[in-house]
Structures are given as C-alpha cells and as structure tokens.
Amino acid sequence: MTVNHEEAASSEETCYTFIIQTGANIPSKDRTAKWNDGSMMLTINPGSEHESELIRVEEHFPTDTEGAVTVDFWLPANIGVPKLLKVDLESNMIEIIKDALYVRQxxxxxxxxxxxxxIKNYIYPHNPMAGNPTTAEMGCPPHFLVREGAGTLKHLETEKFILDAREEDLDTLQSMVSWFKPGKNKTGLHxxxxxxxxxxxxxxxxxxxxREATMKAFEGLRKPVREEVRGNILGNLMEKVIQTYHEKHFDSFENYEKYIRETSKNMGxxxxxxxxxLKVAKVFRNDEEFGRQMLCSPNGLQISKVESLDERWAKGSVPAYAMEGKTVQGAIEEGRLFxxxxxxxxxxxxxxxxxxELTGTKETWYVVLADCLLYQxxxxxxxxxxxxxxxxxxGKPASFWSPPEPYKTDMDHQDHLSWLLAKMWxxxxxxxxxxFCKHFARAHAINEVMAVAVYRNLPNAHPVFRLLQPHIQGIIPINVQARNVLINPGKNIVSSYLSGGDHFMKVLSNYYSRFTYQNLILPEEIKRRGVGEIPGYLFRDDILSYWEILGNxxxxxxxxxYPSDKDVAMDTELHNVLKExxxxxxxxxxxxxxxxxxxxTKEKLVEYLTAIIVNVSVYHTxxxxxxxxxxxxxxxxxTYMTSPPPEQDQRVTMETILQGLxxxxxxxxxxxVCYVLGTYSPIERLYLGSTSENKLGMxxxxxxxxxxxxxxICLLVEEMRGLKGRIDRRNKGKFIKYDVIRPDNTPITTQI
Structure with a gap:
C-alpha cells in the first residue's frame, strides 16, 4: 500500500499552545478584575495559503493586573510555523458597559x-452583527496583525500575506496618528x-x-496646589476690597528656608x-556653588569655552584678582575662560x-539679558x-559686575551684596x-516630532519601531496635556511664576532659530563647545557615559x-520617517x-537612534x-524679579535684594510646579529597576x-549597573550629590 505523505500531513493535527498575556500596564492595587466582555479570536498566518481557522478563546482575561491565560488547540499541521497572528475581540454587550482590553503579548x-x-496595545471588541471592522474604533485599531520575533525589514520579506498585513497595520496607524495642520490653530511661532x-x-x-496612572497621580498632586492658589487669590482680592492687602515679601533668606519646610509639611x-x-540654601552664596550649579544644574549644557570675547564684553573689565592674577587674554590662551x-x-x-490676580498688586516681572564669564x-x-x-x-545700558576683592570677607559688605544680586539676576x-528652551523645546517638542514620525511610518513589525517604542510612548500624551495646561498661550501656568511667561512663544522661537540636529549629537556638541576637559562637569561625564552605553x-x-549598510539604504519605511x-x-x-x-550606513543609523533615545530619556531627566x-x-x-536690575555702581542693600525677590x-x-513636574510617575520604567524600592526596570x-x-537588553542593564556604581562611588561624602541621571533614577520615556 502506497502512503501519500502530503495528504497525510495535511490531514494531521498538532498542538498549538497560546499563552495570552493581558492586563493594562497600569497596575492596580485595589482590583483584580477580569475582562469578560466577549471573546478573543485568533488567526495564525492570516491571508496565507495555510491560514488557520478562526480560533475562539472564551477565557476571562486579567485587566487591572498583569496576568496570562494559557489555552491549547488542535490545528492542522500544514499551518506550519506561526509567522503572523491576527488578534480580534468580539462582544454582544452594549457599548456603554464594554471596554477595551490591553494585550501585552x-x-x-x-x-x-x-x-x-x-503587542503592547489596546483592542476594542466589535459587535459581531456589524461584521469585521477595518477602521479604528474607540481609539483602538480594529484588530492586531503582529509579526513574530525580532521584527523584520520590508525588503527582506518575501511572502505576500505578510507584506499585505504590514501595509494594513501602517494604514491603521496613520489614520490614528496625524500631524497638526498649520492654519487650523496658529501658534505664533516661526x-x-x-x-x-x-x-x-x-x-x-x-x-x-x-499615562492614566500618571494622570491620576498628577491630578492628586495638582489638586491641593490649585486649591491653595485659589485660596490665595480669593484672600488677596478680599484684602484688596477692604484695603488691607500688603505684598507678602520675605524679610530674610532664612524665612525662605522656613517657608519651604512649612509648605512641604502642609502639602505632604x-x-x-x-x-x-535646603542643602542648596546653606551654600548658595558661595561662588564655588554657583560654578557647580552651572555645570550640574538643570541647564547643564549652556557653557562654552571662550576663544575670543565678542562685542558684548567690550565695556567690561574682569579684575586680575578674580583670575589668580591673569589677564583675560592670558586666561583665554590657557583655555580657562568660559x-x-x-x-x-x-x-x-x-x-x-x-x-x-495672584498677588493683588500689578508687578512688573523684569526680563533682563544676562551673561556670565567663568574662570577655571x-x-x-x-x-x-x-x-x-x-x-x-x-533702554538701559549694560552693567558689569565682578566678585569682591579677596580681603573683603564680610558677606554683608556692599560689594558682596552687589555681586550676590548680579548672580541672582x-x-x-x-x-x-x-x-522654556532646554526643557520644553528640546526635551519635549523636538522629541514629539520623532515620536509622531515613527508612529506614522513604522509598522509594529519594524525592528526600529520595536526598539524605540518603549522610549517614545510617553512624549505625545504629556505634550498634548502641556499645550492645554502648562503652555497654553491663553492662560498658562508658566506665566504665573516665570518672568518670560507672558512671551514664552518668543523665547521658544529664538531657541528654534538656532537649533540643529547636531545639537543632539552630544559628543560632538560637547567638543564644539570646548568643554571636554573642565573638571567637575558631572552632567557631561554622566550623559556621555549614557551616550556610549546606549550607543553600544x-x-x-x-x-x-540590518545585515549590511545596503539594508539600511534599502529600508524605505525608515526613510519615510526621516523624510517626514x-x-x-x-x-x-x-x-x-x-x-x-x-x-x-548602520553607523549613521546608530547615531540617529542613539540621539533620540538619549534625548527623550536621559537628557529630559x-x-x-x-x-x-x-x-x-x-x-x-x-524665576522672576520685581525691581529693575541695579545700574552700574548703584548701592545695593539686603533690603534691595529682598524687595526684588x-x-x-x-x-x-x-x-x-517644580515639585509636581519633578515627581516620578507611579508606573515609571527606569534603566535599572529595584525590587526593594518598587522601581520597574526596562x-x-x-x-x-x-x-x-x-x-x-540584559547586557545594557549590566552596563547600567556599572554606571550606577561609578556614580555612587563618586558621590560618596559629597554634601550635594549629583545623581539625577543615575540609572535607577532615569526613566526610559518622558511622562512628565
């Protein structure tokens, strides 16, 4: 008897086991509910010659916490290796009570x-009577078409059903993520x-x-703040009516410290x-602390080596005692002037x-151009x-201020107070x-460009999408909210505490007029600025360590x-991102x-991707x-001053300083605002997780x-452990530690 092996193989069945991991990436401590709104329907290799039958899974899936459902099915052996999976949900329940399901993998x-x-996405169950949907509904794709494994490049795919699924996935994404169209709502920025x-x-x-968990936490922090501000405003208005209002100036630096303690205690x-x-408050008057903050503050990428002084400094004169007896030219020649x-x-x-509105008195919050020379x-x-x-x-002329002579040691001396006020300005x-520039413009707005372009032009199957997705997923939602709350031109939060807040669009426009892609290539940017050798420049040291680790x-x-440079050149989907x-x-x-x-080339692609990842995660942090x-x-x-800056040689007293603050x-x-924006999300993912501190890892x-x-990824985590160790050893014994971008403090995406 002759056996037809092809017919036998086609009639045989084999076991396919499905491990379905669900549960929103917003863990809940209070509920362990299950999704039971309908059925999940799976198809292996849809559109292929050996497409599987529709596999219906009737299990209840975890929603509030991460969990998994495992099911087995006997399916024809000729389906073969699962290369593509279609995932759909179906429900007969009425719209107002059914919900989407977050599917992780x-x-x-x-x-x-x-x-x-x-997958890492939500899917909404469609009504079976309405047929199989083809367009996004309730903010969710109609179904998932997911490629297995590491992801693939389009030009290396050979099977039509996979290419068709790739195009459908991309069409769905482009229908869901769009660019703002100029003219619909003018920003005033050019x-x-x-x-x-x-x-x-x-x-x-x-x-x-x-970010729903982040939103809830943000609102939880913001609500008492908003109530306090409203209370202040109403109180001021009432005092204004009965003519008892007076500006609540602080009468000493110590009272600013006391206010921080009392406020933080009241706000929890x-x-x-x-x-x-409070540590900063103890040492802020020292020039050494001023210099440290210029190198390790939130604005740590401002400093540049001086090759020659431009016209702005023509009428100034740096005293020799401030530079250990050197002339300006001598300091420049030695590479010590910045x-x-x-x-x-x-x-x-x-x-x-x-x-x-805020204080009961119309004040001018002065915007003054300010420049600083620093000496090593x-x-x-x-x-x-x-x-x-x-x-x-x-229309006032520029004034120039320098530190007092060394023999003047009394910190309340007129010269010290003048110098202190100049530093404050x-x-x-x-x-x-x-x-405005380094935080919102660079660490938010520029990153949003990259995120929108990636979401619109790279399907789920693309390996670069899979690489970038954990890093770019937070930037669009936080920016959308920022445009409504923080920087809304109509009534923005920044205008309530920053002197430039009324004209922040102009500040941003100035920054964008000089911004280039090369600013994101940090090793070159630091080299261009000539600051590669400054000692104690910890921002530079740490961020370059990240550049190397994340670059590798x-x-x-x-x-x-990408097997070769040729594959980079042939990646049309990638080049659509670059073009957009x-x-x-x-x-x-x-x-x-x-x-x-x-x-x-692969090398240039690595540079481009490294710039995105570092900017959206490490630089933002x-x-x-x-x-x-x-x-x-x-x-x-x-963040603002209420008195104009002192004119040259004007007498400055402590009262002058306090009245202007x-x-x-x-x-x-x-x-x-600084506390709320600087608070980590409860679902933050960091480069280094920590079980003891309940920090989630990458x-x-x-x-x-x-x-x-x-x-x-595991190798990356090990290298991050090494970086953390170096930072910890360096910080040992320091009064003020610089550990803001230590790997267990650095989120992989922007959520705030």
Whole structure:
C-alpha cells in the first residue's frame, strides 16, 4: 500500500499552545478584575495559503493586573510555523458597559518552540452583527496583525500575506496618528516643530493614553496646589476690597528656608526631595556653588569655552584678582575662560500680567539679558568672574559686575551684596531659558516630532519601531496635556511664576532659530563647545557615559536586524520617517534643522537612534528631575524679579535684594510646579529597576522580544549597573550629590 505523505500531513493535527498575556500596564492595587466582555479570536498566518481557522478563546482575561491565560488547540499541521497572528475581540454587550482590553503579548508554542508576538496595545471588541471592522474604533485599531520575533525589514520579506498585513497595520496607524495642520490653530511661532494633530488628551488613541496612572497621580498632586492658589487669590482680592492687602515679601533668606519646610509639611511632600533644596540654601552664596550649579544644574549644557570675547564684553573689565592674577587674554590662551549667555531672551518683553490676580498688586516681572564669564582655577574650580546685565526693554545700558576683592570677607559688605544680586539676576535669566528652551523645546517638542514620525511610518513589525517604542510612548500624551495646561498661550501656568511667561512663544522661537540636529549629537556638541576637559562637569561625564552605553546597545540591536549598510539604504519605511521629520516636523527650519533625509550606513543609523533615545530619556531627566532642588529656594535661582536690575555702581542693600525677590504667593507656585513636574510617575520604567524600592526596570516594557534582543537588553542593564556604581562611588561624602541621571533614577520615556 502506497502512503501519500502530503495528504497525510495535511490531514494531521498538532498542538498549538497560546499563552495570552493581558492586563493594562497600569497596575492596580485595589482590583483584580477580569475582562469578560466577549471573546478573543485568533488567526495564525492570516491571508496565507495555510491560514488557520478562526480560533475562539472564551477565557476571562486579567485587566487591572498583569496576568496570562494559557489555552491549547488542535490545528492542522500544514499551518506550519506561526509567522503572523491576527488578534480580534468580539462582544454582544452594549457599548456603554464594554471596554477595551490591553494585550501585552501572545506566545504560541509550536513544535516545542516558542514564537512571541509583542503587542503592547489596546483592542476594542466589535459587535459581531456589524461584521469585521477595518477602521479604528474607540481609539483602538480594529484588530492586531503582529509579526513574530525580532521584527523584520520590508525588503527582506518575501511572502505576500505578510507584506499585505504590514501595509494594513501602517494604514491603521496613520489614520490614528496625524500631524497638526498649520492654519487650523496658529501658534505664533516661526519656525516651530510639528506636533500631534489631536489637541485633547481624551481624544488620543488609546495606546497613547497609557499615562492614566500618571494622570491620576498628577491630578492628586495638582489638586491641593490649585486649591491653595485659589485660596490665595480669593484672600488677596478680599484684602484688596477692604484695603488691607500688603505684598507678602520675605524679610530674610532664612524665612525662605522656613517657608519651604512649612509648605512641604502642609502639602505632604517628600522630605528627601525637600532636603536637597535646603542643602542648596546653606551654600548658595558661595561662588564655588554657583560654578557647580552651572555645570550640574538643570541647564547643564549652556557653557562654552571662550576663544575670543565678542562685542558684548567690550565695556567690561574682569579684575586680575578674580583670575589668580591673569589677564583675560592670558586666561583665554590657557583655555580657562568660559561663557554662558542667555540670548534666547532677546526681544522678550517684561512679564507680570497675572501678578495682580495672584498677588493683588500689578508687578512688573523684569526680563533682563544676562551673561556670565567663568574662570577655571589652578585647583580645578569653576568660578564666576563677571556678569553682564542689560535691561534692553527699558533702554538701559549694560552693567558689569565682578566678585569682591579677596580681603573683603564680610558677606554683608556692599560689594558682596552687589555681586550676590548680579548672580541672582543671571540665575533668573538662566532659569527662564532652562524651562522654556532646554526643557520644553528640546526635551519635549523636538522629541514629539520623532515620536509622531515613527508612529506614522513604522509598522509594529519594524525592528526600529520595536526598539524605540518603549522610549517614545510617553512624549505625545504629556505634550498634548502641556499645550492645554502648562503652555497654553491663553492662560498658562508658566506665566504665573516665570518672568518670560507672558512671551514664552518668543523665547521658544529664538531657541528654534538656532537649533540643529547636531545639537543632539552630544559628543560632538560637547567638543564644539570646548568643554571636554573642565573638571567637575558631572552632567557631561554622566550623559556621555549614557551616550556610549546606549550607543553600544543600539549598535547591537541594529546589527541583529540590518545585515549590511545596503539594508539600511534599502529600508524605505525608515526613510519615510526621516523624510517626514524634515518635511513636516521641521518644516520652516533652515535645511530641516539639519536632520538627515537619507541614512545609508548602520553607523549613521546608530547615531540617529542613539540621539533620540538619549534625548527623550536621559537628557529630559537631567533637565526635569532636579528643578525643585535648584529652584525651590528662591534666592538661589529666582524665576522672576520685581525691581529693575541695579545700574552700574548703584548701592545695593539686603533690603534691595529682598524687595526684588518673588513674594510668598508666587514662591508657593514655584515650589508647587517644580515639585509636581519633578515627581516620578507611579508606573515609571527606569534603566535599572529595584525590587526593594518598587522601581520597574526596562526589560518588562520592551517590544524587542527575540532571545538575541533580550540578550542585548540584559547586557545594557549590566552596563547600567556599572554606571550606577561609578556614580555612587563618586558621590560618596559629597554634601550635594549629583545623581539625577543615575540609572535607577532615569526613566526610559518622558511622562512628565
């Protein structure tokens, strides 16, 4: 008897085991509910010659906490290796009570081999009577079409059913994520980066609303702040009516410290965070501390080596005693003179439009151009040696201020007070530039361009999407909310405590006019600034360590998916991202802000991807998560000043200083905003997790699930452990530690 092996094989059945992992990435401590709104329907290799039958799974799936359901099915053996999986939900329940299900991953075990399909997305159950949907519904894709394993490049796929699924997935994404169309709502910024077309958080696709836990925590922190501010406003208005209002100025630096302690206690803020700001209060008057903050503050990428002084310094004169007896030219020739300028404030008018509402009195919040020269001493300290102030809005000439002569040791001496006030004015300008330019413009708006372009042009199956998705998933939702709350031109929070808040669009425009892609390539940026050798520049040291570690990680991941440079050049989906970044994201910028429209080598691709990951995670952490430390004690870094800057040789007293500093109501707003924005999300994923501190690590959030990719992630984690150890050893015994971007403090995505 002759056996037809092909017929026998086609009639045989084999076991396919499905491990279905669900549960929102927002863990709940209070509930362990199950999704039982309907059925999950699975199809292996849909659209292929050996497409499986529709597999219906009737189990109840975990929703509030992560969990898994395992089911077995006998299916025809000729289905073969599961390469593509279609996932759908079906429900007969009425719309008002059914909900979407968050699916993390589905693993199929076939022939004793696991095939992993990463999803990390929500799906909404459709009504079976309405047929199989093809368009997004309730902020969710109609179904998932997921490629197995490490992800693939389009030009290396050969099977039509996989290519068709890839195109369908991309069409769905582009229907859900769009660019804002200029003309629909003018921003007043020219140029400005493109951003997401959906203007309200509630209307975003469900997969971009994963921040619900963050939102709840944010609102929990914001509510008492809002109530306190409202109480202050109402109280001030009432006092104004009965003519008993008086400005609540502080009468000493010590009372600012006391206010921080009392406010933080009343608001229930973390004592550990508050302690760091109180440490700054103890040493803020010292020039050495000023220099440390210029190198390790939230605005740590401002300083540049001086090759020659430009016209702005022509009328100034740095005393020789401030530079160990050297002349300016001598300090320049030795490479010891550095500069920080705040030109992003050019053309920005004074603020204070909201001061009457907040304080009961209309105040002018002065915007003054401020520049600083710093000198590196023989023992490696970096000290300020001259500050230039120019109240250009009021047509005043520039004034120049230098530290007192060494023999004047009384800190309350007139010369010390003048120097202290000049430093405050410089820090006021610096804080405005930091908030608007280095935090929002660079660490938020520019990153959103990358996120929108990636979501619109890379399907789930693309390895670069799987690499970047954990890092870019937070930036769009937080920016959408920021445009509604924090920087809404109509009534923004920043105008309630920053002198430049009334004209922040102009500040951003100034920054964008000079921004280029090369600014994101940190090793080159630091080299261009000439600051590679400054001792004690811990921001530089740590962020370059990240650049190396994340660059090596990215290189290993790229090597897995791109066999050669030729494959990079042939990746049309990748080049659609590059093209959209330039033509839409940076439309109006000179030469597309220098972003490449073509990448043809793996090395350049690694550089591009490393720049995105470092900027959206590490750089954002550096400029965001130590603002309370630096700004809470207001005299250290005032966010506005209510008296004009002193004119040259004007007598300065302690009363002069205190009368120009922010009053109690706006000091509260500064503290509150810095605390809220600097608080970690309850679902934060960090480069290093910690079981003892309940910190979630990077591995659980990744869509790169192939064994070789997970090996890369594990190696990355080990290198991060090494970096943490180096930072811990360096910080041992330090009065003020610089550990803001230690790997267990650094989120992998932007959530605040």
């Amino acid at each position: 589905i693993t199929i075990v076939y022939d004793r081999q696991p095939y992993r399909f990463p 140029p400005h980066p493109g951003f997401c077309g959906e203007l309200h958080y509630s209307k975003l696709p469900r997969f971009l609303k994963f 803020w973390s004592k550990e965070i508050v302690l760091e700001s 500069e920080i300028n705040n030109d992003d404030l050019i053309g920005v008018g004074h603020g204070g439009k909201r001061s009457k 001493t023989d023992d490696g300290k970096v000290l300020p040696v001259q500050i230039r102030l120019e109240n250009r809005n009021d 410089f820090r006021c300008a610096d804080s405005n530039v930091q908030v 990680y990215t290189r290993r991941m790229v090597d897995i998916s 970044v330039v033509e839409v994201g940076f439309r109006g910028f000179k030469d597309g802000a220098g972003f490449p429209t073509q990448i043809s 550096a400029v965001n998560f130590q603002t309370f430390t630096n700004y809470a004690f207001v005299p250290n870094s005032p 922010p009053v109690e109501e706006t000091t509260f707003i500064t503290l509150a 591995l659980g959030e990744n869509m790169a699930v192939a064994p070789e990719q997970e090996e890369c």
